[in-house]
Amino acid sequence: MARNPERRTVLLDAAIEAxxxxxxxxxxxxxxxxxxxxxxxxxxxxxxxxxxxxSQVADRIFxxxxxxxxxxxxxxxxxPGKELVGELxxxxxxxxxxxxxxYLGLFELRLEAVRRPELRxxxxxxxxxxxxxxxxxHLDAGMPGDADxxxxxYFALTGLLFDHFTVPDLHGDQDLxxxxxxxxxxxxxxx
Amino acid sequence: MARNPERRTVLLDAAIEAxxxxxxxxxxxxxxxxxxxxxxxxxxxxxxxxxxxxSQVADRIFxxxxxxxxxxxxxxxxxPGKELVGELxxxxxxxxxxxxxxYLGLFELRLEAVRRPELRxxxxxxxxxxxxxxxxxHLDAGMPGDADxxxxxYFALTGLLFDHFTVPDLHGDQDLxxxxxxxxxxxxxxx
Numbered sequence: 526m527a528r529n530p531e532r533r534t535v536l537l538d539a540a541i542e543a544x545x546x547x548x549x550x551x552x553x554x555x556x557x558x559x560x561x562x563x564x565x566x567x568x569x570x571x572x573x574x575x576x577x578x579x580s581q582v583a584d585r586i587f588x589x590x591x592x593x594x595x596x597x598x599x600x601x602x603x604x605p606g607k608e609l610v611g612e613l614x615x616x617x618x619x620x621x622x623x624x625x626x627x628y629l630g631l632f633e634l635r636l637e638a639v640r641r642p643e644l645r646x647x648x649x650x651x652x653x654x655x656x657x658x659x660x661x662x663h664l665d666a667g668m669p670g671d672a673d674x675x676x677x678x679y680f681a682l683t684g685l686l687f688d689h690f691t692v693p694d695l696h697g698d699q700d701l702x703x704x705x706x707x708x709x710x711x712x713x714x715x716x
Numbered sequence: 717m718a719r720n721p722e723r724r725t726v727l728l729d730a731a732i733e734a735x736x737x738x739x740x741x742x743x744x745x746x747x748x749x750x751x752x753x754x755x756x757x758x759x760x761x762x763x764x765x766x767x768x769x770x771s772q773v774a775d776r777i778f779x780x781x782x783x784x785x786x787x788x789x790x791x792x793x794x795x796p797g798k799e800l801v802g803e804l805x806x807x808x809x810x811x812x813x814x815x816x817x818x819y820l821g822l823f824e825l826r827l828e829a830v831r832r833p834e835l836r837x838x839x840x841x842x843x844x845x846x847x848x849x850x851x852x853x854h855l856d857a858g859m860p861g862d863a864d865x866x867x868x869x870y871f872a873l874t875g876l877l878f879d880h881f882t883v884p885d886l887h888g889d890q891d892l893x894x895x896x897x898x899x900x901x902x903x904x905x906x907x
Contacts (some may be wrong), residue, residue, distance in 0.1 A: 548827065550741035627832060635882040636739065636823055649883045656886070673898050676887070680875030680899065687874060691826040692840045695847070696867070707864050708871065712902055 527570040535561050535661040536568055537585040542579060544630040549637035554578070580647040583634055587651045589627050592620070597662060605667040606716070614678065618705050621686060629690055669714045681708045718761040726752050728760055728776040731769060735821040742830035745769070771838040774825055778842045780818050783811070788853060796858040797907070802900040805869065809896050812877060820881055860905045872899045 539561035544551045554568040557578070561567070572578040600616065603609050621628050638645040660675045685704055688695050696704060717807050730752035734743045745759040752758070763769040768827055791807065794800050812819050829836040835883070851866045889896060
């Protein structure tokens, strides 16, 4: 296997582009090479097969979606409370909505996981570690609510972002910030 | 255009199968003909182009996911209240989870809508009419909560079902009924 890590990252980012723009079935070694602007055959030197490529794409998506180092600590400086949860959720949704390609790639990957057990295992692992981290941060910071509060925020924001990306006019009278506000108002206890 | 309505329905159901099993890019006239077991070229006599096929698939999914006639009236016979909302949600989630092919087809179609404005318009229309109907039934039956309660239930159940279909082990310690129970407990007011 080829080992240039920058080159591998370029290939994985090209794979995310292919996923988001053409769907999972459009994600082939050839499509990745073409989008990355590298000679045909390059990807197959970096990934043993499509399953391995998909697993590494899953990891890469979560690296890209993770907040920059220090951002969480800085965000947690104000006093914990329902209002701060609301601010953090709006910030997170704005970030995810700006990372459109990555987040759409994740949706495509999740549907592909229905057909691919190896990818399903990998996605379960990264999604669980992401959810666990969010629960831990919430509880450690003394935010109102419990682990199920965070789980429900995660469910609701998934549904909300899925609408935002695929049928953005569905909740035409309410913008993203308002919808997130309603989710937090209804799901997070006062203290 | 060919006009045999039973044949058209057979083709649309074959298209849903193709969507769920192969993803949106696997949905071609040829794949539909093959899955429906009809001569190659049949689909192209029923649909002017792929956009028209996709729009009609969207309609057909909602016809199939709709509860059987009378089911809603029967379900609303008990006294309205938080407990009844919980029962209805568990019933709905079990139905959607049994209609796996249809519901996965809807997810695939929604991602395809990102790339196809005509499909996006059609999906927005059917999803909005479904959501409006759910809000109307909830309010007319005197269930606790308001239109936003129903909207939030819809967000949360979308996220929950998306996990259930794509990464079923993510919430390994809790089954579908428990998760729905938590969603209703947290989102629906007592009265």
